[in-house]
Amino acid sequence: MVTANPSTSVALDGNPYNQGCPTRRILDRIGDRWTVLVVGALGDDTARFSELKRRVEGISQKMLTQTLREMERDGLVIRTVFAQVPVKVEYRLTDAGISLRAPLKALEDWSIEHLGAVLTAQQFYDQE
Amino acid sequence: MVTANPSTSVALDGNPYNQGCPTRRILDRIGDRWTVLVVGALGDDTARFSELKRRVEGISQKMLTQTLREMERDGLVIRTVFAQVPVKVEYRLTDAGISLRAPLKALEDWSIEHLGAVLTAQQFYDQE
DNA sequence: CAGTATCCTTGTGGATACTG
């Protein structure tokens, strides 16, 4: 994300609130619903396409393919094809992908810690 | 997000990959493009609506209003209306909102740190 | 098995106009 004061976050092209800011673009990519879940579903081990599809409940074949392609393009995932019939394809996180797990874990921890408060706040807000 | 092994993350309703998982719902909320930027734009100080609109480049009035309402509902932001003409409205992060800054900062740091590698990976991937 | 291709529905969000 972005810090309180623009001047404290001068990375790469000035204003981080700027639409073209690279950090913002990256966050748009890794911040999407499915990428976050796929990183979690992969963890440290390798997994096949169908296994991933099973783990990430609710993802469609199309979105899983698309998400994995983008992650591969970003260097977050390695795709290995085994030339056999039927084809077998394994995915695993790269070092960069693995390094993403820590900040995402921090977010997950925040969610778990604040879930109760958020739900309470919502109920209070809604009953008015 | 979600950990490598489902069994290590049994918070609140079992499988975190589950579509109904509260953690997943929360992440959907705070993970969206504008919430992240508004948290950053608010920082520690209060800001008026128009000031926020100026800080978060590219946000429309509609989305800023909508984002602030949802954040208020979630207990992340406090909205204070000053009954004067013309009206003045101030926003500031609650303690919960402030606590969100740390994990989001971790993600921002990751982005800055890996930006170069990601861009390089993309170029390499695309030239094939 | 692991996709690709196509269609089609839906949601997201921008632009604009109006108001307490």
Next chain:
DNA sequence: CAGTATCCACAAGGATACTG
């Protein structure tokens, strides 16, 4: 100033069918 209301365009994403 800080919104609300309305309309509209586009893109994300699901369902389905087909393939190396």
